[in-house]
Amino acid sequence: MVEARIPHSLQEALILMSQATYTIVNGATDLLVQKRSWSGTIPKFSQPPLYIRGLKELDYICERSGMLEIGATTSLETILHHPKTPKILQHIILTMASPAIRHQATLSGNIQNASPAGDSLVGLYLLDASIVLHNRHHERVISIQDFIVDVRKTMREADELITKVVLPIDKFSxxxxxxxxPRKTDAxxxxxxxxxxxxxxxxxxxxxxxxxxxxxxxxxxxxxxxxxxxxxxxxxxxxxxxxxxxxxxxxxxxxxxxxxxxxxxxxxxxxxxxxxxxxxx
Ligand SMILES: Cc1cc2nc3c(=O)[nH]c(=O)nc-3n(C[C@H](O)[C@H](O)[C@H](O)COP(=O)(O)OP(=O)(O)OC[C@H]3O[C@@H](n4cnc5c(N)ncnc54)[C@H](O)[C@@H]3O)c2cc1C
CATH class of the missing domain: 3.30.390.50 (CO dehydrogenase flavoprotein, C-terminal domain)
Known part of the structure; x- marks a missing residue:
């Protein structure tokens, strides 16, 4: 049996992650497909799930020091409609899944999933995005190119959470x-x-x-x-x-x-x- 955790703050999440290894569950739109069971029983997690999607302090998109910062639990739909979101990322998000999935899915989930076909990644590479990670004691900032090392492999350590993605403000003409x-979207x-x-x-x-x-x-x-x-x-x-x-x-x-x-x-x-x-x- 695995015990699920629902932290109420980023600090509580990081403390839990310093004590045990969890499967981070954000929008769960990748995870529930990957962990589904065909018999219709509940999904199987080998590590206890840590639900972060409810962490309000990571649900934001704002301009700071000339850069756009996107918190890790912000939905793709919120990013799509923000006036400062770079055009290339807006075009990409419009081709991702369906509005219902986009209200639930996050950028940080697409990044950590690290699929070669992950749509947002094309935009994040083009924009030279930085990934910000926290564990209980420190913060690391890594470029997207360095963060994704192979198919479904990233530089994230087990006790680290992606807390935000940082992008330059759009300057491209x-x-x-x-x-x-097979279809324009939802494929x-x-x-x-x-x-x-x-x-x-x-x-x-x-x-x-x-x-x-x-x-x-x-x-x-x-x-x-x-x-x-x-x-x-x-x-x-x-x-x-x-x-x-x-x-x-x-x-x-x-x-x-x-x-x-x-x-x-x-x-x-x-x-x-x-x-x-x-x-x-
Ligand atoms: C019907 C359907 C259609 C889809 N269409 C597309 C599509 O067109 N294009 C596309 O690219 N994807 C698509 N997806 C996949 C998925 O929706 C995206 O990859 C989405 O961005 C994942 O975000 P999430 O928050 O749901 O991630 P989750 O499923 O919660 O997590 C995905 C992975 O990231 C990890 N993770 C999540 N957040 C963090 C964090 N903050 N820190 C550390 N690790 C974290 C999780 O542990 C897990 O390994 C589709 C999925 C479905 C079900």
């Missing part, structure tokens, strides 16, 4: 997000593509490109992005071939029940090509 799945991505550009007087000041579901984590190459920085947008067509080849050598999809390697790679490169064409137009 153009953003693109395409999720390819897991076969492949996803996201791009951000900041252009001034036809010069590319900043450009970011990320792919979901084609690698063990979200795929982003700073080296390739840097080759475009400072270039005039009219230079993109002649660079396109090299850029496509560069990403083709990095993309390593798998075959699974949703799609196959060939489809994923071809589609990812087609989406990239359409994005590059949109820059020079």
């Amino acid at each position: 153009q953003c693109a997000y395409t999720k390819v799945g 897991i991505a076969k492949v996803a593509f996201g791009g951000l550009i900041d252009i001034e007087n036809d010069r590319i000041r900043d450009i970011r490109i990320a792919f979901g579901a084609v690698y063990k984590t979200v795929l982003r190459s700073r080296k390739i992005e840097e080759s475009l920085m400072g270039k005039d947008r009219s230079a993109v067509p002649e660079m396109k071939h090299v850029l496509l080849e560069g990403y083709a050598s990095l993309i390593q999809p798998i075959d699974d029940q949703r799609s196959n390697r060939w489809y994923r790679k071809t589609t990812a490169l087609n989406l990239l090509e359409a994005f590059l064409d949109s820059i020079s137009r």
Whole structure:
């Protein structure tokens, strides 16, 4: 038998986590699927569940010191409708699940789940999000790229809670997000593509490109992005071939029940090509 805990404050949650190992239950929209039992009996947890979704002190979204801070129990639906939420993240959340699930699901749950097809992750990689973790004694801040280390593996220690996600305020003039799945929403991505550009007087000041579901984590190459920085947008067509080849050598999809390697790679490169064409137009 496992004993569930429902802490009433962050401090109480962290004290409990310093004394035993728990399964953190936030919106439970991933966990209840992963732990379901086909016989219809209640889900089985090997470690006692610690329910954090009711922690009001982690339910917020606010601007602080020029950054956007999103508390760990804030619902995706609240993030979607906040005026400061970066456009790319709004586009992405609109493709995630259904409104009912989005009222329950959280960003921190999507992050800790660390699926290569986790939709919000494409946006968080593009925005260089930071993940803030607390245990009873200290705080750690880790970039999303360092935090997610492999398929469903993160740097979180058992006694640590993700307490917030920190994002820069939106500065990009153009953003693109395409999720390819059996339906426009309420479906897991076969492949996803996201791009951000900041252009001034036809010069590319900043450009970011990320792919979901084609690698063990979200795929982003700073080296390739840097080759475009400072270039005039009219230079993109002649660079396109090299850029496509560069990403083709990095993309390593798998075959699974949703799609196959060939489809994923071809589609990812087609989406990239359409994005590059949109820059020079
Ligand atoms: C019908 C349906 C449709 C879905 N559609 C999509 C979709 O389109 N795209 C997509 O990406 N996902 C989708 N999902 C998956 C899920 O909704 C998201 O991953 C969601 O963001 C998970 O958030 P949660 O709060 O429910 O996480 P939970 O299920 O509560 O937790 C997920 C994992 O994160 C851990 N965790 C949660 N919060 C914290 C924290 N603060 N600190 C440390 N660890 C934590 C948990 O222990 C668990 O391992 C769907 C799920 C369902 C049921």
